[in-house]
Amino acid sequence: MSKGFVVWFTGLSGAGKSTIAGALQAELARRGRHAELLDGDEVRTHLSKGLGFSKEDRDTNIRRIGYVARLVARSGGVGITAAISPYRDVRDELRVQTPGFVEVYMRCPIETLTERDTKGLYRKALAGEIANFTGVSDPYEEPLHPEVVCDTASETPGESLAKITAALERLGHLARHVVERLPEGDELHALRAEARTLPRLEVGQRELSDLYMLATGGLAPLDSFMGAEDYESVVSRGRLAGGQPFTIPIVLRAASAPAADRIALFIGDQPVGILDVTGAYLTDNDAEAVGVYGTTDEAHPGVRVLKDSGPWAIAGRVVALAHAASGFPEYDLTPAQVRATKSARGWSTMVGFQTRNPVHRAHEYLQKVALETVDGLLLHPLVGETKSDDIPAAVRMSCYEELLRGYFPPERVLLSTNPAWMRYAGPKEAVFHAIVRRNYGCTHFIVGRDHAGVGSYYDTYAAHRIFDEYEPGELGIEILRFEHTFYCTACGGMASSRTCPHPADLHRTLSGTAVRKLLAEGKDLPIEFTRPEVAKVLRDAANEEATA
Numbered sequence: 001m002s003k004g005f006v007v008w009f010t011g012l013s014g015a016g017k018s019t020i021a022g023a024l025q026a027e028l029a030r031r032g033r034h035a036e037l038l039d040g041d042e043v044r045t046h047l048s049k050g051l052g053f054s055k056e057d058r059d060t061n062i063r064r065i066g067y068v069a070r071l072v073a074r075s076g077g078v079g080i081t082a083a084i085s086p087y088r089d090v091r092d093e094l095r096v097q098t099p100g101f102v103e104v105y106m107r108c109p110i111e112t113l114t115e116r117d118t119k120g121l122y123r124k125a126l127a128g129e130i131a132n133f134t135g136v137s138d139p140y141e142e143p144l145h146p147e148v149v150c151d152t153a154s155e156t157p158g159e160s161l162a163k164i165t166a167a168l169e170r171l172g173h174l175a176r177h178v179v180e181r182l183p184e185g186d187e188l189h190a191l192r193a194e195a196r197t198l199p200r201l202e203v204g205q206r207e208l209s210d211l212y213m214l215a216t217g218g219l220a221p222l223d224s225f226m227g228a229e230d231y232e233s234v235v236s237r238g239r240l241a242g243g244q245p246f247t248i249p250i251v252l253r254a255a256s257a258p259a260a261d262r263i264a265l266f267i268g269d270q271p272v273g274i275l276d277v278t279g280a281y282l283t284d285n286d287a288e289a290v291g292v293y294g295t296t297d298e299a300h301p302g303v304r305v306l307k308d309s310g311p312w313a314i315a316g317r318v319v320a321l322a323h324a325a326s327g328f329p330e331y332d333l334t335p336a337q338v339r340a341t342k343s344a345r346g347w348s349t350m351v352g353f354q355t356r357n358p359v360h361r362a363h364e365y366l367q368k369v370a371l372e373t374v375d376g377l378l379l380h381p382l383v384g385e386t387k388s389d390d391i392p393a394a395v396r397m398s399c400y401e402e403l404l405r406g407y408f409p410p411e412r413v414l415l416s417t418n419p420a421w422m423r424y425a426g427p428k429e430a431v432f433h434a435i436v437r438r439n440y441g442c443t444h445f446i447v448g449r450d451h452a453g454v455g456s457y458y459d460t461y462a463a464h465r466i467f468d469e470y471e472p473g474e475l476g477i478e479i480l481r482f483e484h485t486f487y488c489t490a491c492g493g494m495a496s497s498r499t500c501p502h503p504a505d506l507h508r509t510l511s512g513t514a515v516r517k518l519l520a521e522g523k524d525l526p527i528e529f530t531r532p533e534v535a536k537v538l539r540d541a542a543n544e545e546a547t548a
Helices: 017-030 040-045 055-074 088-097 110-116 121-126 157-170 185-195 205-216 228-237 285-293 301-307 335-344 361-371 393-407 426-439 462-469 512-520 532-547
Strands: 005-011 035-039 078-082 101-107 148-151 200-202 252-254 262-267 270-282 312-320 350-355 376-381 413-415 444-447 478-481 485-488 493-496
Touching: 005 017, 005 055, 005 088, 005 157, 017 035, 017 040, 017 078, 017 101, 017 157, 035 040, 035 055, 040 055, 055 078, 055 088, 088 101, 101 157, 110 121, 148 157, 185 262, 185 270, 205 252, 205 262, 205 270, 205 312, 228 270, 228 285, 228 312, 285 301, 285 426, 335 376, 335 413, 350 361, 350 426, 361 376, 361 444, 361 485, 361 493, 376 393, 393 413, 393 532, 426 444, 426 462, 444 462, 462 478, 512 532
Parallel strands: 005 078, 005 101, 035 078, 101 148, 200 262, 350 376, 350 444, 376 413, 444 478
Antiparallel strands: 252 312, 262 270, 270 312, 485 493
């Protein structure tokens, strides 16, 4: 479980405590951390109703707020307080009692507060018309050693928020925020020109997917191709060297170590990225195969890719000079764009659905069950490299469009591409997919019985069990584990092994092999398996391929 902590805002009335505290709560939610905001005015109304403004009553009020904030932190959340808390001794008392106590002093001179005060309270207090007014007729004791000081007379709210989050990262309470590195305009033109002067490393679409995901923050907290310490830790224990969950090595492989500390990545004659090299090391392909895929069998597509790769890994930060495009540019949204859309639609919760296949009735059932309890669905098909016998991304995207057009409320679904490539790493990739969707703003993620599986390499429901290895809240996203789902002729609709009492011979399911066989023979797919509009897209694509 992620360790909880408390952010204690203190400062005079009108200094910006509630505003910045609210902005911090939203930023923490975006980063996958649950936070509760204890606002001074609201606490006075509910938790401390009846207390006055003597020093004794003020201290009692602050101790109550501190107690609740500790409870939030103890459960792995973040307790954010926004109360004047004028007396130093009680704040210091709470610091001693509260692990992870971060004091934020919102400093602002009386002159500025008086100018801002639309109710005229400061003017009345200065005129002696209001008694016990903190900072005027009642003392305010500034913190002596706060973790953060925000000068709100001169700083914008954004600058204050950035200062606070930087401090939380520095103190180890938050993972370092990954800043997008997607240059545009003149900067992009200049970097592409520079790339042509640098030593070149030829890469492919898989490497482009990884560098683009790194550059957009899709792989946070990772922002670089992994160094040796992170690589070894991920392979051996499914965590980065710093302890954060991460189950898939993100490495740039090469035949040899680079001779320069800045290199350009090319696909053909096109520069796709620039890498600032921080190191190079030899990888252990057998240990990686076992640690990630659970096998060294080269028939496994992920192991085969691994064995065909160079033995060296190059570490370093990247700038993306090209996008990992799907062919559907209107759906190629970065993590920041998806999060912005979620916010614009007013969704507090969003469930992510990973797919590398057209959505069939069982998938649709899972998504709609989830939509009964969350605000929105991110249908997030993977459009990077997959197995050669998987249905092409362009065909799948057309299927998604047809399904959403006829069977989902448009205001509750967002279709966006996921540029990652498929490893087929089963349970390890299920965790990886959850982390990625957290970075895209999802609060929930659907995991089926054989998530990211291929063949018989992984036990049924291994992708469910792996999440038991993490403490509640540690991944920053809630996992929705779904059982085997099918159409039951006796039930007359979609059901799962949890809800259907009927024998398997009454369940209608189709394997990928069976679907491809029906399509190759020009036959219709059963309506119990997929919607007619989706079946038509698949049939037309199969006919076009057969006549090509």
